[in-house]
Amino acid sequence: MECGENYLNFVDSQSKVPSTKSWQCDLCSFNNHADLPYCTNCNRNRLGQNERELHSAKPSRLSSVRPKSVAVRDRRTMDASTAEKLSRDVIAFCKKNKMPFVDDAFLPSDQSLGALGMKREMQWLPLAEIAPSTDLDDYGPWT
Secondary structure (H helix, E strand, O other): OOHHHHHHHHHHHHOOOOHHHEEEOOOOOOEEEOOOOEOOOOOOEOOOHHHHHHHHHOOOHHHHHOOOOOOHHHHHHHHHHHHHHHHHHHHHHHHHOOOOOOOHHHOOOOOOOOOOOOOOOOOOOOHHHOOOOOHHHHOOOOO
């Protein structure tokens, strides 16, 4: 008998194993021998009881692959909240590890706010010499 034939006989016998001496794979639902730590069909590791409970609480990998219909407004809200959470996590990580954060999409330049080469001169002007930046500034209070 060759190795391939042994494997096929083993796989065929595994699919008919009684439930008391087998476990069912969470991914492909193949019945495996109780002594095996992985599925003979898909090679997925056998999950313990605690891992199985944790795994069942998470959406399955297959369900995350299927596209879901989501309203555009809801999608924007979800994307914005995901981006905000990611941003907070990155900033918290940088603060925790005392690392400066530089966004690759917005590299510092001479025109950047807070650039090192920026002149930090202040000039005090009387109120009459301050030009409004918009028409609405004309009507706003100064204090």
